[in-house]
Each structure stands twice: as structure tokens, then as C-alpha cells.
Amino acid sequence: MKKYHDLFNCPIYVTNLINEGIDNNSLKSFCDDYKEMDKGRLVSNRIGYQSNDLDLKTYVNNEDVRLQPIFDKIISHCNHYATDFGVNEDLEIALTGFWININFPNAVNMAHTHGFSFFSGVYYIDVPENSGNIVFTHPNQHIQAYWNVRYDGLQTFTQENSSNVERWWLPSCDGNLYIFPSWLEHSVEINSSKHNRYSFAFNTTLQKKSKK
Numbered sequence: 001m002k003k004y005h006d007l008f009n010c011p012i013y014v015t016n017l018i019n020e021g022i023d024n025n026s027l028k029s030f031c032d033d034y035k036e037m038d039k040g041r042l043v044s045n046r047i048g049y050q051s052n053d054l055d056l057k058t059y060v061n062n063e064d065v066r067l068q069p070i071f072d073k074i075i076s077h078c079n080h081y082a083t084d085f086g087v088n089e090d091l092e093i094a095l096t097g098f099w100i101n102i103n104f105p106n107a108v109n110m111a112h113t114h115g116f117s118f119f120s121g122v123y124y125i126d127v128p129e130n131s132g133n134i135v136f137t138h139p140n141q142h143i144q145a146y147w148n149v150r151y152d153g154l155q156t157f158t159q160e161n162s163s164n165v166e167r168w169w170l171p172s173c174d175g176n177l178y179i180f181p182s183w184l185e186h187s188v189e190i191n192s193s194k195h196n197r198y199s200f201a202f203n204t205t206l207q208k209k210s211k212k
Contacts, residue, residue: 010139010184013081017073017123018175023066027125028198030066031100048107048191051100070123070200071095074177078119078204081179090209093119097203102196103132109188111137117182117203124176125198132189132197133169139184172197 018024040049054067078093096117101109114120122134144166147156157164169189170178180186182203191197 013179015077015177016175017177022069024125026066031198044109044112046108048103054098056095078179091206092209093204094207096205099201101199101201103191104196105191105194108190111185111187113185114182114203118206119179119204120182121179121202123200124172124174127172127174127197128193128195131191131193133172135167135169135187137185138166
């Protein structure tokens with residue numbers, strides 16, 4: 001009897017927070033307000049706006065009540081993800097970076113990773129149709145040289161799946177939260193709509209659980 005060992009698996013956590021009490025209209029309002037007082041930065045974003053990291057000491061301590069629910073949900077779901085990964089039960093997730101992305105029409109995010117972090121992720125606040133999906137790149141940078149070749153004019157694979165492709169996209173939808181290992185390279189497709197696309201992105205690390 002044949003069987004397979006699914007080695008070096010890279011599961012990507014996805015859940016939707018629309019029915020978990022998250023108010024996306026309030027979050028969108030926060031993003032617009034914050035953009036007025038923060039010039040932003042250029043990292044992976046092209047054309048679009050990316051804020052500088054929010055001061056977590058200020059916002060986690062509930063200075064702006066619009067953010068506290070999303071912080072709580074992100075940390076909670078990251079801890080579930082960590083448990084599934086087999087993380088030491090005496091450790092817990094802590095946010096280390098949190099920023100705003102507003103992708104204007106024609107904006108993209110170039111392929112990148114999130115260095116010196118454990119898990120990273122994105123939460124979608126307002127995603128117009130055709131405004132760009134998230135794309136993950138196979139962690140083996142050499143896969144194309146080995147597998148994406150032709151044999152006597154024939155393609156190697158007739159059906160794409162998550163085991164044989166170089167890149168795999170997942171849909172950007174209002175309320176979707178994606179969490180993934182920070183080393184996994186990813187990008188965002190062009191915003192082909194006529195409207196802005198709003199999301200939060202974040203980084204985390206592990207810390208020893210505090211005694212309650």
C-alpha cells in the first residue's frame with residue numbers, strides 16, 4: 001500500500017472576522033484619519049500608501065478603541081495557529097509591528113518576506129472587486145529550474161496544485177485574516193479597480209507567557 005509523507009508543510013491560516021464583532025467601517029475611518037498625520041514609507045508598496053509602524057504601546061493600551069478589537073482577534077488567532085505548529089505551550093504571541101496599507105488604483109506590493117519575525121499576516125478591511133489577491137511564492141527559489149521545463153514540447157504538469165507550482169494565490173476578501181510564517185515570500189497583485197483597497201499588515205514574535 002502506498003502512502004505519502006507530507007514533508008515541510010507550510011499551512012496558511014485563514015479565517016473571516018466579519019461575524020466576530022470587527023467593525024470594518026470604523027477601521028477604514030481610522031486608516032483615513034491616520035494617513036492624514038503620517039507621511040508613510042516605501043517598502044514593498046508601489047504607488048500605494050503604507051504607514052509607518054503604529055506605536056503599539058499607545059494603541060494596544062486602548063488609546064483608540066477602534067483598534068483594540070482587531071488587536072485582540074489577531075493575537076488570539078495567531079496563538080491558535082502557534083498551537084497547531086507545536087509551539088511551546090509556555091510561549092505566546094506578541095505583536096511587534098502593525099501598519100496600514102492603502103493600495104490606490106494600479107498599486108502593487110512587490111515580493112518580500114518579513115525578517116526577524118515569527119508569524120506575519122494581513123487583515124482585509126475593504127477590498128473592491130479586482131483590486132488584487134495575495135500571492136505566495138514557493139520557498140524553494142530553484143523549483144522553476146527543476147520542474148518548469150518542457151519535455152519534447154510537453155508541459156511537465158497538466159494540472160496545477162499547491163505541490164507543483166512556483167506561486168499560489170489566495171483571494172483578498174473583506175474580513176479575511178491570513179497568518180503565515182514570516183519567511184514565506186509573498187506579494188500583492190495590481191489593483192485593477194477604480195477604488196482604494198484597505199488592509200492591515202502585522203508582524204509577531206514569541207514571548208514567555210505572563211503569569212496571571
